[in-house]
Amino acid sequence: MIKLTEQQLHELENPISAPPRIVNPLTNETFVLLPVGEYERLKEQEYDDSPWSRKELQALAWEVSERTSWEEFDDASKKWR
Numbered sequence: 504m505i506k507l508t509e510q511q512l513h514e515l516e517n518p519i520s521a522p523p524r525i526v527n528p529l530t531n532e533t534f535v536l537l538p539v540g541e542y543e544r545l546k547e548q549e550y551d552d553s554p555w556s557r558k559e560l561q562a563l564a565w566e567v568s569e570r571t572s573w574e575e576f577d578d579a580s581k582k583w584r
Contacts, residue, residue, distance in 0.1 A: 522536055522541075523535070523536045524536070
């Protein structure tokens with residue numbers, strides 16, 4: 504865990520943007536700083552790492568088949584045999 508400096512605490516209490524953003528000076532990568540409770544709430548609502556259901560797999564297969572011409576699919580299936 505990282506402890507914030509007095510200056511960082513002041514910036515956190517008076518953020519320029521919401522949620523506060525921090526920048527890694529080595530990579531210039533920007534991060535968003537969230538309270539743990541808000542992070543957990545967002546994680547529960549949006550992220551689903553459960554195994555895909557048969558219905559989801561079928562929907563994905565249909566999407567791929569719509570984007571792929573049948574000729575490409577036929578060529579690929581011959582390679583698999």
